[in-house]
Amino acid sequence: MYSLPEGYEDIRSRAREFALREFTEEVSRRYDESEEYPDEIRRKVFSAGFLDMADPWKVLIAMEEFCRVDPGLGLSAIASMFGSEILMLFGSDEQKERYLAPVLRGEKISGFAVTEPSAGSDVAGIKSTMERTPDGDYVLNGEKMFITNGTVADHYYLLARTSPPESPDKRHHGLSLAIIERRWPGVSPTKLRGKLGMRSTDTAEIKFENVRVPKENLVGEEGKGFYYVMTFFNISRIYVAAQAVGVAQGMLDLYLDYVLSSPSPPSEGAQFVLAEGATKVEAARLMTYRAASLIFQFNPDPALTSMAKYYAAEVANELAQKIMGIVGEDGLRGRLEKLYRDAKITEIWEGTSEIEKLVIYRQLSKRRSS
């Protein structure tokens, strides 16, 4: 599958129209400057039917088209369901009813809390702990960093250590995933301001002090948290690839506007920038759709997913730098400079490009040895 399934071009058109209508320059600028979470946009996106977890292609295409216009607003809306796949795959019926259903109805917001001040790419290096109490519940202590939706989410899917690793090379053992409500005693999120881009997304540092976690909120089996998180990353990374494709396409759109509005015909140098950029964006898009098609058929290929995310982010950032250098002063205000700032994070979150390359290598070498 190298192109969209039938019917999705129509969804793309609707997503494009929605983004152009709702993400006006004034709205974009307001949220970018204030760094406030765009809840009104989230509600509109939900009402328009784009937040439909039963139809992941629709969500993926909406992500791409929204990020083509304003990645911060688009991501804020779509990531309001952040981490939902975790409960879909590993949650109990009660957890799905209590936590997932309200999110899917657009009534609540979820977050995914893994990264810590001293552990980003190195997920197994986290230090937060959940200790068992005599009655079988847990007490959570620790600190999470750069958590998307940190101050607006109703609950988080959080990774913490429930038992020490048997040995240094088994650090990924003994980690567990639990659902933590933001309003519980001992949970203290603090909004982080001053991001380079994606400034309308909510990002927070969260402290957890003696937070009582009912045993019913443990997701899946104790000690399997690392596996659940990695499974989730193999899904979520494809949405970051779509973000990057959207950002890159948005820059090409603006570049073409710039070139065509020039009083003189563009030089071949200017033409080639578009030709080369469009070729790479199309390649990134096809890689993204191919990896997505496998994920959505419950047959993910982690190497392909990481390739798509790494390559799409590379293309977005390469184009951002090239186009900004050519457009010159005209690009220093407005949509282009915003896309330039927004692009950078795609090389960092949900696994840095370096981590993606490690995944690709490990997957390919594993295939050879098997």
Place this chain on the structure above:
Amino acid sequence: MLRDEEKLLRRVVTEFCESNVEKERLRIERDGIPDSLIRAAAESGFLGALAPPELGGSGLDLRSYSVLLQVMSKYSTSLAYYVFLQNSLFIAPLLKFAREDVGRSVIPEIASGGSKGTLVQDIFRRSKNSLSYEGKLNGMADMVPLPDADHHLALVRSRDGDALVLSNPGNVLERYRIIGLRGIEFGKVSYEGRADVITERGSSAAEELMGEVAIPLSAMALGVVERAVDMAAQYSKEREAFGSKLSEFQPIAFYIADVQAQFRVLEEYLYSDSPDPLTVKVLSLDLARKASRMSIQVHGGYGYFEDIGVERLYRDAAVLSSIAGNYLDDMTKLSRGLLGDFAAKI
């Protein structure tokens, strides 16, 4: 590479920045350059760096001036740009083109920090210039740095072609910040009133000016590179992942070392006896973009936040690449220098 007096200047500027700029780094980005810092820069002779001593300046040559801008840009590219604006874009054209009785008299005020000068940036994109002069200056200009400056230099259409004129402040219609150099306010200004003609050879003056800013601009870009590399190197030696320092991972170490290697060669070339300005400009601006991207990547999520100080390098690199021509213009000129006047015209 640097002569003794240039090394001394480097130490002096570094000390100035460590004492005055580093602590104001975030404030500059958020609220603009504080007046106290501008006064301190004036007292240290930086605002009149290119002006001769008899006009209240420091009389620095191009190499020393480049040292000043490179060091300052490491700490705050906004402040370095402020110094660049007063010197390269205001004092230098007045020294070069103005008569004794017109224009040059304002130089001592600029050097002492008593008044501010600016250059209407349209000068670098003449096709969009909408200012005209027929005894009086008339029209509107956008992207004017320091729109409230006391003295405005502008390239204008006049009866006899293009002229460079010195005007009083106009009416500021809009104020804004751009992606980088956040310490500098830009604005849209409407001009209507008296102006003094500095030279009637406006187009050639603009062309000369464009050539002369290449080295100072490159120095600022190399300041960005130096800071980006320093911060990435330090962070990589402190931050641990998977039980090792980041610097122990080959791809991270190579990434930093690759930029550092290019920096060393470029810096050596910039301070050589006869660097080609355009070559240095194209390569140093490209390296500033590459280095700032690298440094954010090494810092991971932390690099994406302003308090660390890496993300501003990424934004400032974008502005330096755009404020005096663009990549295609520079490459066209570079090609023509090598291949002749008809090169790269299609």
